[in-house]
Amino acid sequence: MPLTGRWTLTRYLIEQRRRYPQASGDLNALILDVALACKAIARIVAFGAVADAPGLGLPNGTPTGGALNVQGEVQKPLDVIANEIFVRMNEWNGHLAGMASEEMDEPAQIPASYPRGKYLLVFDPLDGSSNIDVNVSVGSIFSILRAPDDALASGRDAAEADFLQPGAAQVAAGYAIYGPTTMLVLTVGNGVAGFTLNPSLGEFVLSHPEIRVAADTTEFAINSSNARFWEPPVKRYVDECLAGRGGVRGKDFNMRWIASLVAEAHRILMRGGVFMYPRDTRDPAKPGRLRLLYEANPIGFVMEQAGGRASTGRQPVLGVVPSALHQRIGFVFGSRNEVERIERYHHEPATRDPGTPLFAERSLFRD
Helix, strand or coil: CCCCCEEEHHHHHHHHHHHCCCCCCCHHHHHHHHHHHHHHHHHHHHHHHHCCCCCCCCCCCCCCCCEECCCCCCCCCHHHHHHHHHHHHHCCCCEEEEEEEECCCCEEEECHHHCCEEEEEEEEEEECHHHHHCCCCEEEEEEEEECCCHHHHHHHCCCHHHCCCHHHHCEEEEEEEEEEEEEEEEECCCEEEEEEEEEECCCCEEEEECCCCCCCCCEEEEEHHHHHEEEEEEEHHHHHHHHHHHHHCCCCCCCEEECCHHHHHHHHHHHHEEEEEEEEEEEECCCCEEHHHHHHHHHHHHHCCCCCCCCCCCCCCHHHCCCCCCEEEEEEEEEEHHHHHHHHHHCCCCCCCCCCCCHHHCCCCCC
């Protein structure tokens, strides 16, 4: 087993590559460039409200936010800066055929002056940025896919269709979390490992080898302010949890809600739990809140590799074939037994809501 704290990310990747003697090393180099981008973003996030201070090395002419992104959300300055860092630190290395980001309407093309490679990089440069003002942990999420063969053969620009691959096709995925410490959590399809940024060395060092998600839990995370829009299976599950020891589950549950996907995922990896941002009835045009390519697929891949489960509530999220670059989807993940219970509730026949007296069963003989 690796010696915790003594293996750098570079050494970990080299050891992983030894499992595949035919590998070229391009994937390792790409992941190291992604990690470098995360280090740069961590430094800027740490400055918070003074992130525009001199000496941070921000690219000249970097936009300052305020515009609407393709999602219709107002971009914060750090959203734009983080996106710029990801693009600039990965466009030159010769490992990519294209990039796609939550903050960009269309795929980013590799400049003609740089060589092109065989991978596609998909990322959310700064997840949870709305929490920056209150100093809550935020992060960056990334996913690596193989470029289609015809793109490699022709050398053409990356098209939106190239990125529309199911999550099961991911080569690697992970996230960085910028909190009291900066961590990089990564899977290359052989389990999940966590690396903590050692500020003295400027290196990510292995601190959490072989992360596993507990199969059972007594914690769930959901935005209860949306309860009136939940579908019956979700309402049933949450009501059963809230009933506690005296209910059908026979145990007490705690509820958590941070509203930062990276922070929620990290907590679940560290101590178990289930996260729900399900499809609801609020806006029929939006079958979910979270983005399939930039959020659900990479986090889902990490969860599955750690022994957890990731789902739409109805089916494994990694099996969903994307239909659009910025597609939204319902997302449930975490401790396997709880996620499977939620899926089962979605597939069982609908039952009447016992909380609606008008339609409740009546009897002269009640317990």
